[in-house]
Amino acid sequence: MIDLEVLRPVLRGGWGADTCDPHEQDWHTGNPARGQCGVTALIIQDLLGGELILGEVFAGEAKVGYHYWNRLADGREVDLTADQFQPPEVVVGGQVQQRPPGPPRRCRQQYEILRDRVFEALYGGRPKQSTHQ
Template sequence: MADYATSYELFQALKTAWSLESSSSWSPENPAKGQCSVTSLVMQDLFGGSILKTKTSGGTHFYNVIDGVKWDMTVSQLDRPIPFEDSPATREEAMADTSEPQYRALKGRLAQQLNSRST
């Protein structure tokens, strides 16, 4: 998937990068809350692939497919299992669920986290 040692390290970097700047739903108790759209955009920036979506009781949930493998880095925000519809989504749809400042905040904070882990 990437130059990063493990997907676990990437997940840990994301958990640290998620903040109120990247989602107004963020909380220390549930750092992934509201981060799915912005995270799917940043993941696509880093690794390519495509963005998928599925309906949940809370709205549309976004995640990625990279090299044929489904990656949902924000599934921990959900309080129950969901049936994944795997409907194709566009960057525009994911961006409509977030904002440019939230996107830039997560992208910048994640880059800082990954750079600090590689040094």
């Protein structure tokens, strides 16, 4: 199994406008984690297992979106995209989400682009078979 400290810079290095959730309008190189939470959480789960956690994002009293992160089997919570939020944005709650079988329905292209970059950097190519496809 890959170590999280090895995976962290590889994931962060793979982020770009083409891996960002298309509904996110604020992505830029100065905030590369913006809109990357869903695809990042899925790839962490692919490689490290654990659970997907989903919270809500509020700006003041208004709900402005959702945020994904991971809980590993040892209980550690891993959120590589938490630094995307700027005041007054706050993540609230956090419920375990069951991952449906097969590729993601939302952001599938972004997930595949980032997954391919990560697997290329870590292993020199795509996996022969993903545990979730």
